[in-house]
Amino acid sequence: MTKEIWQADTRDVDAIVNGRHSNPFAFLGLQEVAGNWVLRAFIPHAEMVTAFTLDGTELGHLFPRHPSGFFEGKVTVDRRQPIRYRAKNAGGEWDVYDPYSFGPVLGPMDDYYIGEGSHLRLFDKLGAHEMEFEGIHGTHFAVWAPNAQRVSVVGPFNEWDGRRNPMRNRFETGIWEVFVPILGTGTLYKFEIVGPDGVVLPLKADPFARQSELRPRTASVVPDPTPFTWTDAKYIEERATRDWRRTPMSIYEVHLGSWRRRPDGGFLTYDQLAEQLVPYAADMGYTHIELLPISEHPFDPSWGYQPTGLYAPTARFGDPAAFARFVNAAHEAGLGIILDWVPAHFPTDAHGLAHFDGTALYEHADPRQGYHPDWNTAIYNFGRKEVVSFLVNNALYWLEKFHIDGLRVDAVASMLYLDYSRKPGQWVPNQHGGNENLEAVEFLRRVNTEAYRLHPGTFMIAEESTAWPGVSQPVHTGGLGFGFKWNMGFMNDTLRFMSREPVHRKFHHNDMTFGAVYAFSENFVLPLSHDEVVHGKGSLLEKMPGDDWQQFANLRAYYAFMWGHPGKKLLFMGQEFAQREEWADGKSLDWYLLEAGMHEGTRRLIADLNLAYRQLPALHERDCEPDGFEWVIGNDHANSVLAWLRKAPGADPVLVISNFTPVPRNGYKVPMPLVGKWIERINTDAGWYSGSNTGNQGAVEAYAVEGRHWPAEAELYLPPLSTLFLKFEPE
Incomplete structure (x- = not known):
């Protein structure tokens, strides 16, 4: 039989059948060849194929x-158009809609901004999007x-066969795309990639x-495109007016998988957490709930810090709409939601x-730059x-699509330093010969700039454990642009002091006062986080002596010391009722302890x-500024007593005084800034x-004194191992 001029070359046919064709869109579907319109389709299992237009014309x-x-x-036909096939074999017949009769969805402006690296809506363009086209x-x-020879989308819809739906290569950007008709919400899929x-x-x-499958399965899921109906407009509008540096911020850090479990040991869903966690945190007076990473991750004991799906809320607790309902419920209760965000590193799971x-596409090829030895x-x-x-x-996706209030960026120090956890010879210096990761610095400045620019009222928090300058200073002044930084030094120093027997504390008084030396060098969050109550460190209660x-x-006494100290507050779940055992991610907190008076207290x-x-404005309006803090007693080493004032313009001052020995102090004289009544x-x-x-007895009276640094003085009873807040009560 003589081969017609419009018929395909056998080599092209073999390339399609073997999944090796370099440009399937130039060959499959409706093609104009030598003045003829030709249809070509690869439909395994078919014995007969009939073609139709969408209006049913055969x-x-x-x-x-x-x-x-x-x-x-x-x-x-007279033009290029979508095509439907009716395929038959001995077992029956089925319809196949031809993906190769459709044009590209992405446009030249997408190519331009993607090529420039300035596209800020990639989450609307890349991935899987159900649509009319x-x-x-x-x-x-x-x-x-960009380096693949072929990329195909595969799933149950094509028997995970990478030959069936190869994608179009947009060579300028390295993006591959395909529109697959009929597929929609709930479709499982992955990408089959032929490397270079x-x-x-x-x-x-x-x-x-x-959206992703529930582990241990690892397929991606086409999400429901129905827009979520938010009812938090008032909260979002009010949030945009906040200066969080001068606003109360008390954060409840939570691991969703172990805050509370069902009676059968299973996880609570996002909806159940909205019903239980949200009102609990609101009743406790917190302003925010911070979630350990909820991006999809394969391994439960990683606590989410080794994510494989940065854009997907983990399926452990429900679907994306359920997570949105959780955030919406928090906002309706006046609570913000902070997510732990992990842009420093990613696991090497084969599907990731x-x-x-x-x-080496997302990572550095050189292991001295691209491999993290600690993790x-x-x-x-x-x-x-x-x-x-x-x-x-x-980052912008979480802030926009899920109305997240802030991102706490994990492991910032590991990003900033090229020699982080590395010995000499195991790292590559920057262009100036230094150990600063200049590219990571620019990334952090950019993400912070865009977050604050596009989402007023949200904030970025750095978990950064070194003395890198200007972490929470604006980018335009040379800073990294974060809103806040975790104060790891405060946590380390004060916990070390509190773990000592009281009789020895007078020799380590500086551990409790040193934090005030640098308290205003950054906008600090004081963290008593999950990291302090795992890996054999014991619970906070277990760290205390006696x-x-x-x-x-x-x-x-320690908690009140921290709440009275300058800086925003963060406490990990369970520590608010003095959990006795250190945190275990595989089980619920020990809620039964609340039946005991000391824990409920x-x-x-x-x-x-x-x-x-x-x-009390004095306790929060100047959390990050030196004019909100003044030492009253900082050097009573012998008695392990500390006292300071918290102040704010136009607000009544608050005296915070701590006695860190089990010895009650009667008639203890304290200088005071104002004569009159101070309420306990x-x-x-x-x-x-x-x-x-x-x-x-609920109050003390400060009397005028002459010839002293302070104009007044009060005699206090300091209970053993205690902290007092005394607020000035004007006449």
């Missing part, structure tokens, strides 16, 4: 060209894999997947980002504009501290908190 039968299911035929419903898939060496890689999950297109993970290549765009867009009564008294104290912190707003020894119920 175009004729296609002829088999290869036993694996390649069909071809000349048709009479050229008159038919389906899903558009797009993925960046011709090797088919393990199937890859979608880096931009907005590692060697994504067969090359056995890959480090992002912050010098690559596409990688920076991926991460910047991810018998049971002294341990609780120490802890209560500690919970009451945290609620009252939060209330005082929110109600907090007394951690109160019976309400299961203390010994000693104190100053």
Whole structure:
């Protein structure tokens, strides 16, 4: 039989059937060849194929060209248009809509901004998006894999066969895309990638997947495109007016998988957490809930810090809409939601980002730059504009699509220093010979700038443990542009002091005062986080010395010391009721402890501290500024007593005084700034908190004195192991 001029070359047919064709869109579907319109389709299992237009007009039968299911035929049409095939075999018949009769979804402006690295809506373009396109419903898939020879979208819809839906290569950007008709919400998919060496890689999950399968399965899921109906407009509007440096910020840090479990040991869902966690945190007086990472991750004991799906809320607790309902419920209760965000590194699971297109794409190729020795993970290549765009867009995605209030950026120190956790010779200096990761610095400045520019009222927090200057200073003044920085020094120093026997504390008084030396060098959050109560460190209660009564008294005094100290507050779940055992991610907190008075007393104290912190401007309006703090007694080493004032313009001052020995101090003289009545707003020894119920009968009187530095003085009773808040009460 003579080969017609419009018929395909056998080599092209073999390339399609073997999944090796370099440009399937130039060959499959409706093609104009030598003045003829030709249809070509690869439909495995089909024995007969008939072509139709979308309006049902039959175009004729296609002829088999290869036993694996390649069909071809000349048709009479006047233009390029979508095509439907009716395929048949001995078992029945089915419809196939031709992806190769559709044009590209991405446009030249996408190419331009992607190429420039300035595209700020990649999450609307890449990944999987269900849509109407050229008159038919389906899903558009797009993925960046510039070094791949072929990329295909695969799933149950095509028997995970990478030959069936190869994608269009947009050569200028390295983006591959295809619109697959009919597919929609709930479709499972991955990408099959042929690397530059011709090797088919393990199937890859979608880096931009907005929904994932529940582990241990790892496929991406086409999400429901229905927009979520938010009811938090008033909260968002009010949030945009906030200056968080001068606003109360008391953060409840939570691991969703172990805050509380169902009776059968299973996880609570996002909806159940909205019903239980949100009102609990609101009743406790917190302003924010901070979630350990909820981006999809394969390994529960990583606590989310090794994410494989940065854009997908983990399926452990429900779907993306359920997570949105959780955030919405928090906002309706007046609570903000902060997410732990992990742009420093990623795990090397085969379905993840590692060697994504067969090359070191998201990571550095040189292990001295691209491998993290502490965590056995890959480090992002912050010098690559596409990688920076991926991460910047991810931050903006959470802030926009889920109304997140802030991102706490994990492991910033590991990003800033090229020699982090490395020995000499194991790292590559920057262009100036230094150890600063200049590309990571620019990335952090960019993501912070865009977050604050596009989402007023949100904030960025750095977990940064070194003395890098200007972490929470604006970018235009040379800073990194974060709103806040975790104060790891405060946490380390004060916990070390509190863990000592009281008789020894007088020799380490500086541990409690040193924090005030640098308290205003950054905008600080004071963190008592999950990191302090794992890996054999014990719970906060276990760190305290003495018998049971002294341990609780120490802890209560310490909490009030922290709430009275300049800086925003953060406390990990369970510590608000003095969890006895260190945190275990595989089980619920020990809520039964609240039946015991000492534990319930500690919970009451945290609620009252939060209330005082929110109600008294002196305690929060100058958290990050030196004019809000003044030492009153800083050098009474012998008695381990500390006292200071918290102040704010136009507000009544608050005196905070701590006695860190089990010895009560009667008639203890304290200089005061104002003559008159001072109300005992907090007394951690109160019976309400299961203390010994000693104190100053609710108030003290400050009397005028002459010839002293301070104009007044009061005689106080300092209960053992206690902290008092005394608020000036004007006549």
